[in-house]
Amino acid sequence: MHKTAVINVVGLTPDLVGEHTPFLSEWFSKGALTPVNGMMPAVTNAVQATYLTGAAPSEHGIVANGWYFRDTAEVRFWMRSGRLMQGQKIWELARRRDSNFSCANLFWRYAAYSGCDYNVIERPMYRKDGVKVPDIYANPMPLRDELQDKLGQFPLFHFWGPNTSIKGSQWIADAAKIVEKKYNPTLSLVYLPHLDYGLQRHGPDTTKVQQDLSEIDQVCRDLIGFYESRDINVIVLSEYGISAADQPVSLNRVLRENGFITVREELGGEVLDPGASQAFAVADHQLAHIYVQRPDKINHVKKLLAAVPGVDKILDKAGKKEWGLDHPRSGELVAIAEPKAWFTYYYWLDNNKAPDFAPTVDIHAKPGYDPAEMILDPDISFPRIKAGFTLLKKKLGFRYILDLIPTNGDQVKGSHGRIPSSPQTGPLMGTRYSHLPPSGPLEPTQIQQIILKHIFDTG
Secondary structure, rough: OOEEEEEOOOOHHHHHHHOHHHHHHHHHHOOOEEEEOOEEEEEEHHHHHHHOOOOOOOOOOOOEEEEEEEEEOEEEOOOOOOOHHOOHHHHHHHHHHHOOOOEEOOOOOEEOOOOEEEEEEEHHHHHHHHEEOOEEEOOOOOOHHHHHHHOOOHHHHHHOOOOOOHHHHHHHHHHHHHHHHHHHHHEEEEEEOOHHHHHHOOOOOOHHHHEEEEEEEEHHHHHHHHHHHHOOOEEOOOOOEOOOOOEEOOOHHHHHHHHOOOOEEEEEEEEEOOOOOOOEEEOOOOOEEEEEEOOOHHHHHHHHHHOOOOOEEEOOHHHHOOOOOOOOOOOOOOEEOOOOOOEEOOOOHHHHOOOOOOOOOOOOOOOOOHHHHOOOOOOOOHHHHHHHHHHHHHHHHOOOOOOOOOOOOOOOOEEEEOOOOOOOOOEEEEOOOOOOOOOEEEEHHHHHHHHHHHHOOOO
């Protein structure tokens, strides 16, 4: 076996490798850089599951970053349990070939309880007084304290939210080095999400994300240098490209206006009641799963949503099969946005009735993905002062709500989820070893076997 590290630089595309990424540009030039074809849906959890299992969502079951759990009548996003991922994981296949194989998973989704030998992933503590405390889950359990003793508390609010910065990805890279030194895993999976944030805020405009590109390039330079100094094969990989998108589309508001959605009032705000709703959308970037309770209403809902501006197509049973999304977790229908559009989760018709979590960073409460969580509400005159005052209330022991996020989606300028318009604007795979096919872009389902070749083919 040859030790291998896979560094997942989210949002990196062939056309972004250039003057603002001098290290990566040089590193790729000494090896191979190959585009990876996009997949449906091109979102983090689904793509990573395909890379790790070599299967489509119809087989591994990760149909989006979150979905509707019909048995509990709940929408859940950003879960961590690896038991949700079906199919043969790469570490399972590798152990069959060599029982000495070991794998470390640093922040790839579904890291917990996945069967990896070592794993680390964010896992905040939610206190009963409403305070969210940054923390991680780690296996073995003592690794949790060791990492935070050496690196400081995991910078959760730099990992996600309006204050995202390179600190989150830097912490993960530093943790990966500690895990490598301590446990010597055969395969290390490392997730570096920093570039993704600026691209969603600004779109793929290098003049606005050049600092983000430079910062992630520096983190890669340090981490790749570390691995190569230990004679470890390095693969640089990404999941999708970000396209310019500035048209928020609220499918749930259309369904609400047509009587399909039920809400209940909680302290003056409206909360979606999916179990009581006849049809609703679980929005995830440029894709939305549409769950329809009554089979006789599916065609009606399909025609209704197909006519909404910003909707490219609605996949029915046959369409889901064609796109590899025919899994029981999928909605009865799947909506795909037009290239410059993206789907919001919004379902309220009066902004005064928005739920209390709408203007906050609360990824587990919202019944859909909300990219506006990375943006400070421009209608707040002095958001930093407001945030400081709110945090003062927190320190004094008062209950508080950090309501700093816009609820209209107008400030979002980039999205993903569709198949990219060209290989240059999609994901990539780079390596210095001769394990890539000589012609054409790779399929996402090929990634698993290529990683295994890096481990087991030493020729």
